Amino acid sequence: MKKHKLFTPGPTSIPDEVLLEMAKPIMHHRTEEFLSIAKEVFEGLKYLFQTKNDVLILSSSGTGAMEASITNLFSKGEKIIVINGGKFGERFVEIGKAYGLNVFDIKVEWGKTLKKEELEKIIEENKDAKGVFVNLCETSTTTHFDVKGYGEIISKYDDMVLVVDAISSLGAIPCYMDDWKIDCLITGSQKAFMLPPGLAFISLSEKAWNKTINSDLPKYYFDLKKYKKTLEKFDFPFTIPVSLIVGLNKTIKIIKEYTLEKIWEEHRKRAEATRKAISAMGLSLLSSSPSDAVTGVLLPEGIDGEQIIKFIRKSYGISIAGGQDKLKGKIVRISHLGWQDEFDVLTAITALGIGLEKSGYKVNIGKGIETAKEILFS
Amino acid sequence: MKKHKLFTPGPTSIPDEVLLEMAKPIMHHRTEEFLSIAKEVFEGLKYLFQTKNDVLILSSSGTGAMEASITNLFSKGEKIIVINGGKFGERFVEIGKAYGLNVFDIKVEWGKTLKKEELEKIIEENKDAKGVFVNLCETSTTTHFDVKGYGEIISKYDDMVLVVDAISSLGAIPCYMDDWKIDCLITGSQKAFMLPPGLAFISLSEKAWNKTINSDLPKYYFDLKKYKKTLEKFDFPFTIPVSLIVGLNKTIKIIKEYTLEKIWEEHRKRAEATRKAISAMGLSLLSSSPSDAVTGVLLPEGIDGEQIIKFIRKSYGISIAGGQDKLKGKIVRISHLGWQDEFDVLTAITALGIGLEKSGYKVNIGKGIETAKEILFS
Numbered sequence: 001m002k003k004h005k006l007f008t009p010g011p012t013s014i015p016d017e018v019l020l021e022m023a024k025p026i027m028h029h030r031t032e033e034f035l036s037i038a039k040e041v042f043e044g045l046k047y048l049f050q051t052k053n054d055v056l057i058l059s060s061s062g063t064g065a066m067e068a069s070i071t072n073l074f075s076k077g078e079k080i081i082v083i084n085g086g087k088f089g090e091r092f093v094e095i096g097k098a099y100g101l102n103v104f105d106i107k108v109e110w111g112k113t114l115k116k117e118e119l120e121k122i123i124e125e126n127k128d129a130k131g132v133f134v135n136l137c138e139t140s141t142t143t144h145f146d147v148k149g150y151g152e153i154i155s156k157y158d159d160m161v162l163v164v165d166a167i168s169s170l171g172a173i174p175c176y177m178d179d180w181k182i183d184c185l186i187t188g189s190q191k192a193f194m195l196p197p198g199l200a201f202i203s204l205s206e207k208a209w210n211k212t213i214n215s216d217l218p219k220y221y222f223d224l225k226k227y228k229k230t231l232e233k234f235d236f237p238f239t240i241p242v243s244l245i246v247g248l249n250k251t252i253k254i255i256k257e258y259t260l261e262k263i264w265e266e267h268r269k270r271a272e273a274t275r276k277a278i279s280a281m282g283l284s285l286l287s288s289s290p291s292d293a294v295t296g297v298l299l300p301e302g303i304d305g306e307q308i309i310k311f312i313r314k315s316y317g318i319s320i321a322g323g324q325d326k327l328k329g330k331i332v333r334i335s336h337l338g339w340q341d342e343f344d345v346l347t348a349i350t351a352l353g354i355g356l357e358k359s360g361y362k363v364n365i366g367k368g369i370e371t372a373k374e375i376l377f378s
Numbered sequence: 379m380k381k382h383k384l385f386t387p388g389p390t391s392i393p394d395e396v397l398l399e400m401a402k403p404i405m406h407h408r409t410e411e412f413l414s415i416a417k418e419v420f421e422g423l424k425y426l427f428q429t430k431n432d433v434l435i436l437s438s439s440g441t442g443a444m445e446a447s448i449t450n451l452f453s454k455g456e457k458i459i460v461i462n463g464g465k466f467g468e469r470f471v472e473i474g475k476a477y478g479l480n481v482f483d484i485k486v487e488w489g490k491t492l493k494k495e496e497l498e499k500i501i502e503e504n505k506d507a508k509g510v511f512v513n514l515c516e517t518s519t520t521t522h523f524d525v526k527g528y529g530e531i532i533s534k535y536d537d538m539v540l541v542v543d544a545i546s547s548l549g550a551i552p553c554y555m556d557d558w559k560i561d562c563l564i565t566g567s568q569k570a571f572m573l574p575p576g577l578a579f580i581s582l583s584e585k586a587w588n589k590t591i592n593s594d595l596p597k598y599y600f601d602l603k604k605y606k607k608t609l610e611k612f613d614f615p616f617t618i619p620v621s622l623i624v625g626l627n628k629t630i631k632i633i634k635e636y637t638l639e640k641i642w643e644e645h646r647k648r649a650e651a652t653r654k655a656i657s658a659m660g661l662s663l664l665s666s667s668p669s670d671a672v673t674g675v676l677l678p679e680g681i682d683g684e685q686i687i688k689f690i691r692k693s694y695g696i697s698i699a700g701g702q703d704k705l706k707g708k709i710v711r712i713s714h715l716g717w718q719d720e721f722d723v724l725t726a727i728t729a730l731g732i733g734l735e736k737s738g739y740k741v742n743i744g745k746g747i748e749t750a751k752e753i754l755f756s
Contacts, residue, residue, distance in 0.1 A: 004403050006404070010617060011404050011405075011406060011407065014404050019401045022401065022621075023397045023398060025382050025391065025392070026391070026392050026574055027389075027697075028384060028389060028699075029389065031691060031697065032688075059575070060438050060599065061599075061616040061617045061618070063598075063616045064437070064438070064599045064616075095598045098598040098601075099596045099598070100596065188617070190617060190620075196404055196619055196620055196621040196622070197407075197437070197617045197618065197619050197620055198437060198576045198619035198622065217596070218477045219476065220445050220472065220473045220477070221438065221439075221441050221442045221445045223476075238439040238440075238442075239389070239440070239568060239575045240439070241622075242389055242568075242574055242575055243400075243574040244574070244576065319405075319406045319409065
């Protein structure tokens with residue numbers, strides 16, 4: 001019997017009790033029963049975002065919320081700065097250009113990060129920029145960016161907001177929206193929130209809400225002012241994925257009971273154990289600033305990552321992710337997101353080791369596991 | 379024990395086997411297993427749309443697809459004609475204006491329809507219009523519009539497309555995209571498709587695809603050319619709600635096995651039985667061109683529809699819908715959509731009758747049921 005396990009950076013595994021909760025007969029979304037669930041969910045989201053601001057729920061993938069951050073906060077021709085260190089930084093560049101913004105594109109080498117001081121210098125030369133965009137974890141390169149540090153700089157400017165895509169990391173690693181002075185924070189349902197894809201989340205600081213007033217970019221479905229208005233009644237402007245909200249209510253309860261701090265610490269441990277095991281097996285990491293949400297492994301020359309992934313999925317039901325775009329085939333990515341425990345790390349490491357072996361590259365799996373064990377169970 | 383039954387025009391009840399299918403452990407969306415499901419789904423959607431064109435799947439509510447129909451087919455300042463007979467006609471007007479189109483707004487009295495000949499005249503006076511928008515069933519007024527007739531007129535114009543919102547009706551009542559010369563057809567998951575909300579569907583004729591080439595309205599998340607491109611590999615540009623696609627594969631199989639013709643006929647029967655029962659109980663219909671997807675009942679003067687709805691939901695777990703905007707409190711709506719059988723009609727009629735009685739308005743329920751029975755079981 002195969003136990004299917006997801007080590008992909010979304011979708012991630014869903015706890016059984018959440019799957020069963022969502023399998024209950026569907027309810028109508030304009031009933032007292034549902035509104036009381038929605039009320040709990042909106043309250044719980046503030047905890048997950050570590051904010052006093054409202055968190056709005058969109059029926060879309062995370063990209064929809066990324067688009068909303070652009071169309072709601074800016075006006076045609078305005079300058080924005082994008083810290084572009086991978087596929088999802090690139091996405092902000094593309095959306096900005098699609099809506100006629102003047103995009104200052106900071107191209108960061110894939111797998112590298114940008115120092116706070118480097119950003120500071122760039123901003124000083126671009127004081128007319130109205131916003132800075134960054135990914136807390138650039139999923140494609142498994143790289144962590146210093147959002148806290150960036151917030152310290154950007155908050156000094158009255159007319160500049162910090163927009164953070166935390167789609168693959170919120171709930172997995174520390175992120176304090178208010179304390180870190182994040183003006184717009186975005187995430188999705190299918191990562192650390194342990195749900196199927198289909199919901200995106202976005203929260204705006206007061207500074208960001210003020211920017212929505214004069215924003216002249218066209219929008220309708222993602223018009224956040226409309227969402228904000230219905231929120232007063234814990235309602236939604238358009239039909240929301242009811243079953244996902246019911247599931248979300250359940251996962252929020254799980255997270256709250258466990259506490260974010262504990263969950264962050266467990267992600268950190270799983271990530272550290274994975275990284276150290278990778279090194280112990282003689283492999284290299286993709287990122288020089290690795291995120292605790294997902295680990296990228298550089299494969300030895302001549303080894304095809306896509307083949308390894310297919311082999312271990314087919315043979316054992318274990319899903320790890322490959323590289324995107326120019327990294328395709330050259331790396332594999334192991335996510336630590338969501339519903340995982342310590343023993344799952346052993347599974348992922350061993351599966352990768354076997355995959356490498358089958359591709360003709362022998363590694364010492366025992367050494368990897370021994371190293372991981374020391375960190376996981378200390 | 380209460381059996382919760384939904385007679386709301388979305389969300390509608392979901393077959394048990396579909397709920398259980400969606401409750402299976404989630405799979406990753408970039409696997410052979412999922413792509414083979416997606417392939418089946420894309421093929422099945424062509425049957426549901428009665429088209430040879432591709433049907434694209436969006437992660438959004440139906441409104442997202444409505445927006446996509448505007449932002450992908452038109453350019454700034456172009457004239458469109460909207461047949462606006464209710465809340466969802468109005469929505470097309472709003473989206474068109476939000477994107478800077480020149481909207482010719484045909485205001486149709488709520489509950490009335492627009493004759494083919496009337497539209498013909500309006501188009502003759504507005505030959506510069508690039509598109510005509512209509513709802514196959516205007517859900518807010520439960521009114522059927524003659525899409526087939528409109529298609530005959532509009533197809534004569536080389537540079538004018540017919541955009542049809544069939545969100546609350548596709549799969550419930552006859553709609554032949556190709557034969558009726560519909561250029562853009564839209565629907566959602568939570569109606570006759572018997573799924574939770576979270577997916578929208580849109581299909582374009584060749585004439586409509588040609589319009590996308592020069593369209594200059596800004597878009598990113600809803601850029602259909604991007605969806606079309608990934609479709610070649612049965613893939614999606616952004617993470618799709620995996621569990622809903624798995625459920626959709628199941629409901630499409632149910633619909634195919636049953637056949638659309640049989641399903642349409644059953645909806646027609648349930649709708650006719652409901653309408654005749656309503657009349658037999660001395661009540662009036664809201665619409666003079668009633669749709670077979672949902673029936674609107676005008677309530678007697680002084681009776682509060684919202685109270686009736688709350689009462690029967692609380693007492694019996696039966697959900698019917700109220701009126702929206704200016705119809706709030708004045709009507710109730712009983713949907714015939716999706717997973718319903720003949721006996722469910724008896725439930726809805728009786729529940730409404732009891733609700734009226736409790737509000738102090740006595741109706742002859744037995745007469746209503748007797749009338750319905752004759753139609754349902756003939």
